[in-house]
Amino acid sequence: MKTRLFLYAALAVFCAQPMTAQNKIVIPDTKDYLVLTGDMHMHTIFSDANVWPDTRVEECYVEGVEVLCITDHMEARHKRMVNQGLFNCDRNKSYEIAAKRGKELGVTVIHGGEVTRRMPPGHFNVLFIDDVEPIADVDDAHESHLEGGMAALAEARKQGSFNVWNHPHWAAQSPTGAIWHDAHSKIFDAGLMDAIEVYNSCDGFSMEAFQWCIDKNLALICGTDAHKPMFMHLNANAGELRPVTLIFAKENSVEGVKEALNARRTAVFADGRVYGSPELLKMLVDACLEVVSVTQSGNTTRVTLKNNSSIPMILTKGEGGEQAAYTSFNIIDPFETHTYGCTGLEYKTPVAVDEFVLSFDFENFYTAPGQHFNYRINVKKPQ
Numbered sequence: 001m002k003t004r005l006f007l008y009a010a011l012a013v014f015c016a017q018p019m020t021a022q023n024k025i026v027i028p029d030t031k032d033y034l035v036l037t038g039d040m041h042m043h044t045i046f047s048d049a050n051v052w053p054d055t056r057v058e059e060c061y062v063e064g065v066e067v068l069c070i071t072d073h074m075e076a077r078h079k080r081m082v083n084q085g086l087f088n089c090d091r092n093k094s095y096e097i098a099a100k101r102g103k104e105l106g107v108t109v110i111h112g113g114e115v116t117r118r119m120p121p122g123h124f125n126v127l128f129i130d131d132v133e134p135i136a137d138v139d140d141a142h143e144s145h146l147e148g149g150m151a152a153l154a155e156a157r158k159q160g161s162f163n164v165w166n167h168p169h170w171a172a173q174s175p176t177g178a179i180w181h182d183a184h185s186k187i188f189d190a191g192l193m194d195a196i197e198v199y200n201s202c203d204g205f206s207m208e209a210f211q212w213c214i215d216k217n218l219a220l221i222c223g224t225d226a227h228k229p230m231f232m233h234l235n236a237n238a239g240e241l242r243p244v245t246l247i248f249a250k251e252n253s254v255e256g257v258k259e260a261l262n263a264r265r266t267a268v269f270a271d272g273r274v275y276g277s278p279e280l281l282k283m284l285v286d287a288c289l290e291v292v293s294v295t296q297s298g299n300t301t302r303v304t305l306k307n308n309s310s311i312p313m314i315l316t317k318g319e320g321g322e323q324a325a326y327t328s329f330n331i332i333d334p335f336e337t338h339t340y341g342c343t344g345l346e347y348k349t350p351v352a353v354d355e356f357v358l359s360f361d362f363e364n365f366y367t368a369p370g371q372h373f374n375y376r377i378n379v380k381k382p383q
């Protein structure tokens, strides 16, 4: 327990320190997939935020965020907010403006909207839609929050939508933490829930949502849900990175992102931590952690590892590494290297070994609540 507390303290110190080398998120692609960074929940001045849509795209471009979902609130509230003498336009305008800028800057912009109902069922994002108007109209036709929400999700599905339950742990709607209501069983059983936000900047990470995604085979989603300009949410000069969904896609396009989400190939990188399935995290670490060199000096095999990503790696010695003696705790910061001096042990005396396993528990990578990701590297002594 003490060790864990120390590690969390170390992580907190890391997160607070300036990271001047790189403020753009960099994640190498895996052997089989592009690893796209996405902000899947974003508001503009066309609902209740105060930022113009193409500025949202420019923020992504500067920060290295490759995919942006425009998800302004829909329903009658949209009209109340937007038509206060400033604008008179339909509910697709924010996407249209952002998509045009996205084409210019190479940011993939996805058309979405936020179904904004009281809990239960709460808020849902519908992504990859063509037209917000009929979805909002169907929603508005119902007084009941559950009936209106479900009708909107079903209407969006007619357009091929991907439906995300947003911020189930938002304190304003669920002050005692995330609760799976009967309404959510109804939506899930009707096949109208594809994913849950396990991280939303308003309230951070939700352990309950993470577990529900695992149990029900739903995609892990992260969205900032930003309403203010990003510089009000993040201190980029201090090295803070935007929380993002990691999308393992075959191509960087709207269709490529949709295919990856439907196949549940997503993970989340937020506040220096990563959440995802063991399979995806293995692919991710294979891509990010490079064995730069293996050399021999006397009984010691020196293995140099390099972290080629923006993700810090907090490593402890894991199960399966018993054959070799090497340091039991280390942090490999983004774009830094670390050399492990490894020996075998015989009666507590260092000896050379021909082959051994470096086994690491990634203390800031989670495959389930409380479950750390384990990664192993087979090392052969150089001839």
Ligand SMILES: [Zn+2]
Residues within 6 Å of the ligand: 114, 123, 166, 167
């Ligand atoms: Zn919301």
Ligand SMILES: [Zn+2]
Residues within 6 Å of the ligand: 041, 042, 043, 114, 225
């Ligand atoms: Zn929102």
